[in-house]
């Protein structure tokens with residue numbers, strides 16, 4: 523059974539980013555108002571996620587560590603479309619099977635919480651603990667027992683960049699949740715709950731209303747939405763360029779190139795401004811078999827997509843400038 527979990531883990535978890543994604547999705551699902559993420563060494567050494575959501579009873583906590591123990595049907599429609607749930611009821615046992623893992627949780631109707639610790643999938647302790655309502659998951663030494671996986675982890679900076687971009691994107695979508703991120707003991711951000719994505723976008727990039735514009739471009743089944751900085755905010759090395767394709771967080775050259783080309787007409791070559799871009803395309807235009815744990819996407823016709831992005835972004839920028 524442990525072997526099955528470890529094999530499953532290979533599908534769910536490729537790098538620290540995947541752990542963060544699964545755990546943050548769980549925290550959002552649990553109705554959390556505050557989610558705090560602490561990392562050491564790009565998540566390779568330690569990931570700790572604390573939320574103030576519904577929490578779990580001792581019984582449900584134990585169950586949550588069994589495979590296919592999902593308590594969810596599909597009650598969170600928004601999240602379903604924004605983030606991709608590839609693995610119902612498999613995240614926690616999979617992550618626990620390839621790390622030193624502990625989870626503690628307390629529901630509002632209990633005075634004490636429960637904490638379970640596992641070592642590469644084996645339960646090593648279970649006890650009552652005093653803790654606030656909500657859930658805290660700690661993942662240490664990811665892949666320490668799986669050398670083949672460990673080998674493929676990238677530098678701290680690379681792993682951290684994936685996590686940071688993803689959390690930035692999630693914090694924009696779930697602007698009414700407070701998100702705090704710290705890395706190696708240093709606070710990276712602490713975004714307080716806001717009233718709109720635009721407010722959150724402004725906060726993230728330290729923008730004012732004159733610095734950015736909303737994207738809203740539709741052409742048939744192709745749709746671009748989101749926010750993008752105006753030309754004066756563009757830089758050669760943008761730290762924030764976040765894209766979702768059909769609700770999935772992706773890193774994609776085609777989308778990025780389309781945006782850079784749009785700037786080319788207005789600015790110097792190679793400049794791009796901070797942006798969060800949601801691309802919706804007809805499902806038949808994009809490879810849906812791309813693996814859920816990956817952040818790449820494959821379009822069937824790159825040129826058409828790049829063109830549509832270019833036109834959509836250029837129209838958006840021109841309208842905002844004139």
Ligand code: ADP
Pocket residue numbers: 544548549552573575576577578586591592593594609610611612613614615656657
């Ligand atoms: P899934 O999210 O697909 O249901 P998971 O393995 O991620 O599967 O989680 C298993 C179950 O554990 C969830 O269905 C949920 O009931 C519970 N759970 C996990 N994380 C949390 C959390 N942060 N707060 C409350 N319940 C949680």
Ligand code: MG
Pocket residue numbers: 544547548611613
């Ligand atoms: Mg989950």
